[in-house]
Amino acid sequence: MIGSGIKRGTAELAVLSVLQDGPLHGYELARRIEQQTNGALRFTLAALYPMLYRLEQQRWIRGAWETSANGRRRRCYRLTPAGKKKLSPLQREWAELFRALQRLTKVAHA
Amino acid sequence: MIGSGIKRGTAELAVLSVLQDGPLHGYELARRIEQQTNGALRFTLAALYPMLYRLEQQRWIRGAWETSANGRRRRCYRLTPAGKKKLSPLQREWAELFRALQRLTKVAHA
DNA sequence: CCTTACATATAGGATTCTTATATATGCAAC
């Protein structure tokens, strides 16, 4: 059975997936998600930051303060080993949800 | 852009899709959803009833009391014309969300 | 100096789903 958290957890999958490509800070993360989905998926920064804290508490990502070339301080997040391990079952759960919903709409159509 | 309600709205899509096949009461609705998804998607009745009220308030479904052959009273819900009209854009929104998440995970993998 | 882009943060609220609980009927088994 699909876990109860999954249905609202689009953001979680999106963040972990993008971080798989390499460490990023919050502001850039939001832009990548929007770009890579052609604007279909978008998270406001106010929604993103609390989520990053949550993911960090769960040890799936780890944040570190860094100072960029232009002297701006920002918090750079990277996937932890636990986060990497979390990713594939999460993707499988999503795939299962998609199949389930497709079955529902198709059966209804028949 | 994908609407903000969609991400939590799996239940909404599931209920409307199943009702497309014909009127049903709540208890049977829950069973159909579970059966047709091979147990992957499941809603407890306590979650289902408040949702049915909400869908009824929005005029997408309409409930009517009936008495079955065995003398048990139950509330039978059917799709309204507005509900039918709602269904296809909702399915399109979901398809768009799926594509967006697939793009994210694939780009991250590349 | 004023605006825009960058960057993080918190408060307050809305929505949705869960667990737990309550009620009541019909039917079969013992």
Next chain:
DNA sequence: GTTGCATATATAAGAATCCTATATGTAAGG
């Protein structure tokens, strides 16, 4: 005959997730 199970609806209390609005501050460009 009463115990237990499947049927059937309902509400309350709470957790989780996301949104809007707001605040703060730096850097670059006009």
